[in-house]
Amino acid sequence: MSKTKSNIKRPLSYLTLGPILFNWEADKRRDFYFRIADESVFDCVYLGEVVCSKREPFFENDLPGIVDRLRAAGKSVVMSTLALVTSEQEMDLIQKNVEAGLMIEANDVACLQVLAGMPHIIGPYINIFNKSSRDFVVHQNATRIVLPVEMNAQGISVVAERGKVSEIEVMVFGRQPLSVAMRCYHARSYGVNKDSCQYVCGFDPNGLAAETLDGQSILTVNGTQTMSHGYVVLIHELERLLSMGVSHFRLSPQNIDMVEVAYIYRQVLDKKLGSDEAVAKLRCLTNSIPYINGFLYAREGLAWNENHT
Amino acid sequence: MKAMPSVMLQHITEVLLKNMMHNHPKLYHNLSLLDPSVVLIKPIDVPQCFVLKIGGGGVSISVGDNEDGSFHASIKGKLSVLIDLLEGRVDGDMSFFSRDLEITGDTSVIVALRNTLDREEICLLNDAASMFGPFSSFFRQVLIRVKDIGQQIESHFIEKHNYNYVEVPNKYEAECNFLRDEVKMLNARLAKIKIHQRKRQEAVL
Amino acid sequence: MTSSYLELVCPAGTLASLHAAIDAGADTVYCGFQDCTNARNYPGLNFDMEEMVEGIQYAHDHGKKVLIAINTFPRAEDEKPWHTAVDKAAAAGADAVILADIGVLNYATQHHPNLRRHLSVQASASNSLSIQFYQKNFDIKRVVLPRVLSITDISTIVKDIGIETEVFAFGSVGPMSEGRCFLSSYMTGLSPTSDGACAPASQVTYKQVGNCTKSCLGNITLNQFYKNEPAAYPTPCKGRYITNGQSSYLFEEPIGLNVINILPLLKAAGVTALKIEGRQRSRAYVSQVVSTFRRALDDLAKGAKITVANDLKSIAEGGRETLGAYKKGWK
Numbered sequence: 001m002s003k004t005k006s007n008i009k010r011p012l013s014y015l016t017l018g019p020i021l022f023n024w025e026a027d028k029r030r031d032f033y034f035r036i037a038d039e040s041v042f043d044c045v046y047l048g049e050v051v052c053s054k055r056e057p058f059f060e061n062d063l064p065g066i067v068d069r070l071r072a073a074g075k076s077v078v079m080s081t082l083a084l085v086t087s088e089q090e091m092d093l094i095q096k097n098v099e100a101g102l103m104i105e106a107n108d109v110a111c112l113q114v115l116a117g118m119p120h121i122i123g124p125y126i127n128i129f130n131k132s133s134r135d136f137v138v139h140q141n142a143t144r145i146v147l148p149v150e151m152n153a154q155g156i157s158v159v160a161e162r163g164k165v166s167e168i169e170v171m172v173f174g175r176q177p178l179s180v181a182m183r184c185y186h187a188r189s190y191g192v193n194k195d196s197c198q199y200v201c202g203f204d205p206n207g208l209a210a211e212t213l214d215g216q217s218i219l220t221v222n223g224t225q226t227m228s229h230g231y232v233v234l235i236h237e238l239e240r241l242l243s244m245g246v247s248h249f250r251l252s253p254q255n256i257d258m259v260e261v262a263y264i265y266r267q268v269l270d271k272k273l274g275s276d277e278a279v280a281k282l283r284c285l286t287n288s289i290p291y292i293n294g295f296l297y298a299r300e301g302l303a304w305n306e307n308h309t
Numbered sequence: 310m311k312a313m314p315s316v317m318l319q320h321i322t323e324v325l326l327k328n329m330m331h332n333h334p335k336l337y338h339n340l341s342l343l344d345p346s347v348v349l350i351k352p353i354d355v356p357q358c359f360v361l362k363i364g365g366g367g368v369s370i371s372v373g374d375n376e377d378g379s380f381h382a383s384i385k386g387k388l389s390v391l392i393d394l395l396e397g398r399v400d401g402d403m404s405f406f407s408r409d410l411e412i413t414g415d416t417s418v419i420v421a422l423r424n425t426l427d428r429e430e431i432c433l434l435n436d437a438a439s440m441f442g443p444f445s446s447f448f449r450q451v452l453i454r455v456k457d458i459g460q461q462i463e464s465h466f467i468e469k470h471n472y473n474y475v476e477v478p479n480k481y482e483a484e485c486n487f488l489r490d491e492v493k494m495l496n497a498r499l500a501k502i503k504i505h506q507r508k509r510q511e512a513v514l
Numbered sequence: 515m516t517s518s519y520l521e522l523v524c525p526a527g528t529l530a531s532l533h534a535a536i537d538a539g540a541d542t543v544y545c546g547f548q549d550c551t552n553a554r555n556y557p558g559l560n561f562d563m564e565e566m567v568e569g570i571q572y573a574h575d576h577g578k579k580v581l582i583a584i585n586t587f588p589r590a591e592d593e594k595p596w597h598t599a600v601d602k603a604a605a606a607g608a609d610a611v612i613l614a615d616i617g618v619l620n621y622a623t624q625h626h627p628n629l630r631r632h633l634s635v636q637a638s639a640s641n642s643l644s645i646q647f648y649q650k651n652f653d654i655k656r657v658v659l660p661r662v663l664s665i666t667d668i669s670t671i672v673k674d675i676g677i678e679t680e681v682f683a684f685g686s687v688g689p690m691s692e693g694r695c696f697l698s699s700y701m702t703g704l705s706p707t708s709d710g711a712c713a714p715a716s717q718v719t720y721k722q723v724g725n726c727t728k729s730c731l732g733n734i735t736l737n738q739f740y741k742n743e744p745a746a747y748p749t750p751c752k753g754r755y756i757t758n759g760q761s762s763y764l765f766e767e768p769i770g771l772n773v774i775n776i777l778p779l780l781k782a783a784g785v786t787a788l789k790i791e792g793r794q795r796s797r798a799y800v801s802q803v804v805s806t807f808r809r810a811l812d813d814l815a816k817g818a819k820i821t822v823a824n825d826l827k828s829i830a831e832g833g834r835e836t837l838g839a840y841k842k843g844w845k
Contacts, residue, residue: 084691085641086667094643110643113650125694129708130590132617150696150705151590158590178697179690182662182839185764189757191500198504203511210755210764212735219697221757221764226690228700294703300732301700343558397530400799403829406745406768413722416748417557417715420794424558427796428528 013242013269014043015262016169018252019050019080019105021177022222023201026059032253033066037073040259041266044248045070046105048080048097050125051180052223053090054197067102080105083125083180084224105146112140119143124171125180131158138165145169146250149176149232152298153240160245167247172234173261174252175207175220175227176292176301185221194224205255218302228301230292233282236275236308237296238268256285275308315357319372322359326370329436336429340368343425346418347380352388363422382414394423396431519815520780521787523581523680524804527554527794529565534797536576539808543573544581544612545793546710551599552583553636554793555710566606579609585634586710587615587693597621604629612658613637614693619652632656632680636693636707642674649677656680658789660692661771662839665783672784681780683773684803684826685791687838688712689751689766697750702732713749729753744768772826772835774810779840781814799829 017036020029036042047063049056067077079097082090085108098104098114106112107123121144122128122137128145137145144167147156151170160168184194186201189208201208207220207227220227231254234241238249249269251261264281267273273281279291294303330337345365351358358376362369376383384391390409393399401423404410412419435449524540526532535543546552548560561569570580582603588596596618603611604626611629613619614636622631635658639645648654656678659668672679690697698712699705706712713731721728729737729748736753739745746752746768755764773780773788780788788811790803803826810820826835 084638084662085644086663087641088670091641091643108641108644109637109639109647110641113643113647127587127615127694127707129587129615130593130617132588132593132620133615134617136616136620148694148696150699150707155590176696176700178700179695181690181765183689183765188762188764190504191496192504196501198501198508200504203507208757210757213738213754213756213761214735215756216734218701218734219755226697226765295696295699298703300703301696303703339558397797400796400802400829402747402795403799408739408742408745411720411727413720413727415716416718416720420715421557423796424527424556424794428530428558430530 011242011245012247013238014167014248015041015266015269016044016248016250017042017046017258017262018171018174018250019046019048020253021051021175021225021227022205022207022253022255023052023055023199024205024255025202026062028205029059030062030066032258034069035259037066037069037075040262042075042251042262044076044078046078046080048105050080050083050107050123051225052184052201053082053087053093054194054199055201055223056093076103078103078105078121080123081107081111083107083123083177084182085110086182112137115141117141121169122146124148124177128159129155131161131164134159134165143167144248146171146248149178150295150301153237153244153296154298156241156246156296157244160241162245168245169248169250170234170241170246171232171250171252172238172241173250173265174231174254175222175229176232176295177225177227178219178301179226181224181226184224185226186223189221228292230290230302230304231286232293232295233279233291234293234296235265235268235278235282237293238265238275242269254286260285315372315374318357322370322372325437326368329431330368332436333429333431336425336431337368339425339428340364340422341366343421344418346382346415346422348418348422349376349378349380349383350391351376351383351385352391353385354387361422380414382412382416382418384410384412384419386410395426397427401427519811520777520785521680522804522807522811523787523789524800525685525790525793525795526569526800527559527792528797529561529569531793531797531800532569532580533572534800535804536573536578538801538804540578540804542579542581542609542787543569544583544789545569546583547599547602549595549599550708550710551586551596553585553634553706553710553712554583555586556715556794559794563602563606566602566608570607574607581610581612581632582606582608583612583634584618585612585614585636587636587707588617589708593617597625600626600629610655613652619648619654623652627653630655632658634658634693635660635682638691638693640691642671645671645675645677649675656786658682661687661689662691665776665779665840668780668785669783678786679784680787680789681773681785682771682791683780683788683807684771685795686747687766687769687771687836688749695751698731701734701750713747718748767836769836770829771838773837773840774807774820774826776837776840777810777814777820802826802829 070077079102081094094111094114105121105123107125119141122142124146128134146169149171187194187197190200201223207222209217210219210221212218217229220229264278268278292302292304294301297305340363343364346363348361358373360371360373386409394401521541523542524535526535526543526545532543546560548562573580584599600622610632612632612634614634631654633648633654638660639657640660645657658680661682702717704711704714717732719730727739736748751765752768754761813820
């Protein structure tokens, strides 16, 4: 008897909510996460501060409550770390989070030294671009690798090879983080410096737009981080990524209805909604922000490849 | 200074290039291996310009009277700067930062040319002198003497010029620095005021 | 190892520059092969195997060292060029390799255990814990510290890690965390991480617009210079951008790092070596910078004050100098 399509097992796909990269006030964060817990279809939620340790004290007290609410809703929780660790206090925080027994997303190699073989997730700020690096971190008990945003399809298909690592995650929605620094460009844009920044990054919940001298919107400033202007949108490519071995699909939170965004992506993954229709629905939620997908196609990141092949 | 007729300059340039390539075979080989490109070299203090063709298996140079024609990249600057660059006496990037050199067009062509030239120790003096065959060493001495005289005239002129102006920059430099710091401090204060204003506005909303 | 005040590590983009650096007084030079395995993969630059062997011989004859940079991140599709580069470096007799990728570090550790391994700035190891990770797993003997640390940060790290440290002393300043900056590939498709090229010249154009020169990267306008305004490298981080309605050098001014006035502070912080940036610069640059630093270091070694004038301003990017992150308030 020939194998029918329904006999071939479709790999499981998980939707994850990346860590909030912007400086949202504590109340806004808490309300956001409670709604994610109660109403969204996310499977896994990343918490924690990735960009600037100065922001941490404002919301850290709310974290235990948020963790409980998310877990009660059946969502798994991961604590993301800072991407650029330089101070003693920042290193102590990593130690504290590891000791608290949470699953850690390591964004600076400092974490790997602290984790010392405990199961963990490798975040997109640690460069895993090839098989050898992948195998090394898997050997050190990395159970999931979130690939760098710059990786193209060919690279992803090699690294995501089934059976080599439990889980592979790719960012499929949101402003792509392009660089991180010590200097705060947000503060610079407002005429102050990092030490006396007045938390001006709080003025821009979706990041601060940076244009070229010609007036072309090109980048987004978010504290010490620089991001793309456009949102990466890999809806047309979800099926292809799944077949390559990608198991987890990250939606990076923007200041829009992320519950609805998640629903759209879930429907496409479940084959209940076509890609073109999904993108059209998404556009209603994202105002006039352009979509980009250049990195996946080994092109300049800000490009939008209409072809999707 | 009376300009040299183009025909004569063309002839001298061709012979000079031929000698250079003969004295530096590896340079010729490396230049001919680059992607075929046409580079316009325009000394701003000489009426003519030079069109250098590299890559695609060969190297050639021609003299033109104007900048018309198509080329992949152009490099402009004083003749002395261009020669210093060729002989490795100045750093090309520095000349670019200080705007002594202007580059337009495909920068990769200029970078490839610059890097390839920089691998070689070129002395135009030697290459020029060797044009005269058995009389090379005599003409080398003549050219050195001519160059020395030229440099003496130039430094005498600069000294004379500086003598008239040396006081003026110092007089205003300190004041400029003071004003710059003042402006910086005022900008910082203004920035803080604007931020406070905005925070108050947003609290009200 | 020389017993000089601080080891002077100098760039060599070509064999001619290597000679210039050694002759000008470098203790060590660093260079790369002619491919994408190093982070200065520019046309006409770098060494073939013959030149590398010759260069290493020249250096060793003069009692100096050569480090080979293999510090980009291999593509998933083909890691072989990086493994071959490490093999070649060992065969050529290099004194150390400068690596960043975890896979390449692992390969070098397994296949060439006796080949000294230095950690590149591209690994962005900005704290003691991450340096200890590389030490534990790959036995790195020296770390090139990212250009984001203050002198206080550096002396804390030196005390914690117990291995050699190398810090940038002169040259262009990249304000982003190295090795994970995707600004160039966002605008051009070519990246310093795996192509070894940040804002490669093939993507750069200059146009005359009225009495201004406009610099463009791909289709993106990076900057506009008036006639006498100093220029900068056409990299995304040195461009002018408009935020909050005002145009500025958002990320970094066109400026070059120069620590010549704080050498004793770096020595006191426990730093082993000074790194001069600029493999893409000319022989003239190398000679001038290396000889100036050589004289300064020799003066300090004798216990004397520095007698050489700091005449390096004009050669710096933008014709201006900074102490960068070494100075408080840079952030």
